[in-house]
Amino acid sequence: MSDDKTPFISCKNLSRVFVKKLDFAGKIARTLGSKIREEKVQAVDSVDLDVMPGEVLGLVGESGCGKSTLGRMLCGILxxxxxxxxxxxxxxxxxxxxEALHYAINVQMIFQDPYASLNPRKRVNQIIGEAPLYHGLTTKKDLDSYLEDVMLRCGLDPTYKNRYPHQFSGGQRQRIGIARAMAVQPECLVCDESVAALDVSIQAQILNLFMDLRKELNLTCLFISHDLGVVEHISDRIAVMYLGRIVEIASVEKLFSEPFHPYTQALLNEVPRLDKRDVDFAPLKGEIPSPLDPPEGCHFHPRCAHAMDICRKVIPEIKETAPGHKTRCHLADV
Amino acid sequence: MSNELLDIKKLETFFYTRAGIAKAVNGISLSVDKGEIVGIVGESGSGKSVTGFSIMGLVDPPGEIAGGSIKFKGEEIIGQTEEEWRSFRGAKVSMIFQDPMMTLNPVLRIDTQMIEAIRAHEKVSKKEARRRCVETLAMVGIPSPAERIKSYPHQFSGGMRQRVAIAIGLLNKPDLIIADEPTTALDVTIQGQILSEMQTLCRKTGMALIWITHDLTVIAGLAHKVAVMYAGKIIESGNVQEVLDEPLHPYTHGLIGSVPSRNKRGQPLYQIPGMTPSLINIPEGCSFRMRCPHADEICMKEPDETISDNGRMVRCHHPL
Known part of the structure; x- marks a missing residue:
């Protein structure tokens, strides 16, 4: 059914709108002729994305750009x-x-906050062991040795399996979160800001763990993060999102050496680096607009230095500027 | 010497908890010159924020400044009366915190909060104070400040709120600003804007800045001098260039190695084994001993500070 050419997960025209329903008073006001309307947020706006088998696709963007919503939808939990x-x-x-069950097991998610994503009333062996036992990947009899394997693989000491999450440090909790996802032997992980809450030295440990697991098990991975440094380090390809749309997608090398979209360029400029000293910060002006009321045409035009008339009216199509390098910008037509 | 603004000597801030004494700041020495940007880097629990609080006199029980001295423009500030502290805070040194939603009062308009901050230190008319507030808001890059000053904190975005907090810090033209992770909660582009704002302010007004962060990469572009903290002690300090290019302490070396960067794409990152020790139970001798690849018997003894001619300090028996 699937070979190397078929994407592991892909989406076509995928959108998600969040609607805040009118309350009772609002409904009455509307019947009486008030111009009040439901508030709609287009969190993800017709996204096409392919995640190829065995690759790590990085998804970057600022807060509120819809990257987590997209990840959750691809994972099947939204x-x-x-x-x-x-x-x-x-x-x-x-x-x-x-098939749907197979999909649900095979694509697992790792969450941002290791404090909020683990049930505080369950012991580690319950947290990690519940799913594989339910799905028949192991039996009650073999559960102990199965757990031991999973925990060792994720760098956890199996003797801690009777402890509760609060007895662990942040880095170890994130390992529990990873172990929970790995316990059902998935082929694909969706990591939503999985290292954002951790200290640098712990972040390095978790990133190394990801890279080891990926090599060992040939995992496919969608890595969502706002930290370009982290994404650059572990991804093969990177997709940049802005206000619900993917504005640029390319291989890591291409994206960092020849960013096309003005937003990507600005974003790359903004990344603080160890080897950048005594920088004169020249920031991108303005802020990400409210998704309740996004600008017409290209969402980025109010902040863009190259904005033309057409940018204010027409939504640019996504175009291939070089093999494997796609961008959504009117400059590509010029 | 006349250029020296702040001089901290062997400062100790301890927290007397039920579980024992947490030595959050354990004998640090640091000096800041006029107009200088100093970065304090460390992981969570290394005592970097408590250092800031100690300078501001904001350590609450069970915490206590247990020893050492902090001299501001040559005058000792530890042991000031509460009244002296009040005229010190905000006017001479001000602090910006990580979460602007927590530092601004949600039920008061921005103008109320700002005017209050000016009139606490100076006898000026409300009109004059408002004029200065608008001016300061414009300085930190808030568009149409005269209207925006009448907003409540929740009407601002995260980046704008942090700007308001910075503006309040600047109102009384302090000589030193302590910024405690002010950009950690913000997006990269907004972080870039705030960094640029602070940089221009320091260059324009000659104000000094202590930038507390866990992010080495921010320090690299911003600061002149950097101090690396570990378990309540400064283990290495000096010129940013030198410390980041040739770290002497194994911990600094490890920290730099664990930052993902383009040179090492896809390569395993350097891992510092283990984790930061609890401040209540700091290991004897060198506190980094348990995680250090170079540790031997001599590390059971606490290393002293070695200071080279150019002001580079390291606290290690086996500097790299």
Missing amino acids: PSSNGDIFYKGNNVKKMSTK
Whole structure:
């Protein structure tokens, strides 16, 4: 069914709208003729994305750009408003129950906050062991040795398996989160800001763990982060999001050496680096606009130095400027 | 010597908790010159924020400044009366905190909070104070400050809120600003804006800045001098260039190695084994001993500060 050419997960035209329903008073006001309307946030706006088997795709963007929403939808834990998700070439919506279960197990998510994502009332062996036991990947009899394997692989001491999450440090908790995801032997991980809450030295440990696991098990990975340094380090390809749309996607080398979209260029300029000394900071002006009321045309035009008339009216199409390098900018047509 | 603004000598700030004495700041010495940007880098729990609080006289029980001295423009500030502290804070040194949502009062308009800060230190009319507030807001890059000053904190975005907090810090033209991770909660582009704002302010007004952060990469571009803290002690300090290019302490070396960078794409990052010790139970001798690849018997003894001619300090028996 799947070979190297079929994307592991892909989405076509995927959108998600969050609507804040009117309350009772609002509804009455509307019936009486008030111009009040429901507030809509287009968190993800017709995104096409392919995650190829075995690759690490980095997804970067500022807070509120919809990168977590996109990750959650690809993972199947948040329904989409529009568009399709394909798992190994099959439309998720048209899958049989058995296939859908396979998809649910095979794509696992690791969350940002290791303090909020672990149930404080469960012991580590319950947290990690519940899913594989339920899905029949191990038996009650073999559970102990199975747990031991998973914990060792994620750098946890198996003798701690009867402890509660609060007895661990932040880095170890993140390892528990990873172990929980790895316990069902997934082929794909969606990591949502998984190292953002950690100290530099702990972050390095977790990143190394990711890279080891990936090499060992040939994992496919969607790595969501706002930290370009981290994404650059571990990804093969990078997609840049701005206000619900993907504005540029390219291989790491290409994106960092020849960024095309003005937003990507600005973002790369902003990354503080160890080897950049005594910088004269020349920041991007303005802020990310409110997704409640996004600018027309290209979302980036109010902050863009190259904005033309067409940018204010027409949404640019996503275009291939070089093999494998796609961008959504009117400058690509010039 | 006349250029020296702040001189900290062997400062000790301890917290007397039920579980024992937490030595959050354990004998640090640091000096800041006029107009200088000093970075304090360390991981969570290394005592970098408590250092800032100690300078501001904001250490609350069970915490206490247990020893050492802090001299501001040659005058000792430890042991000031509460009244002296009040005229000191804000006017001579001010502090900017990590979370602007927590530092601004949510039920008061920005103008109320700002005017209050000016009139606490000076006898000026409300009108004059408001004029200065608007001026300061414009200085930190808030568009149409005259209207925006009438907003409540929740009407600002995170980056704008942090600017307001910075503006309040600047109102009384302090000689020194202590910034405690002010950009950690912000996006890269907004962080860039704030960094640029602070940099121009320091260059324009000759104000000194202590930038407390866990992010070495921010310090690299911003600061002149850097002090690396570990378990309540400064283990290395000096010129940013020198410390980052040729770190002498194994911990600094490890920290730099663990930052993902383009040179090492896809390569394993350097890992500092283990984790930061609890401040209540700091290991004897060198506190980094347990995690250090070069540790031997001599490290059981506490290393002294070695200071070279150009002001480079390291606290290690086996400097690299």
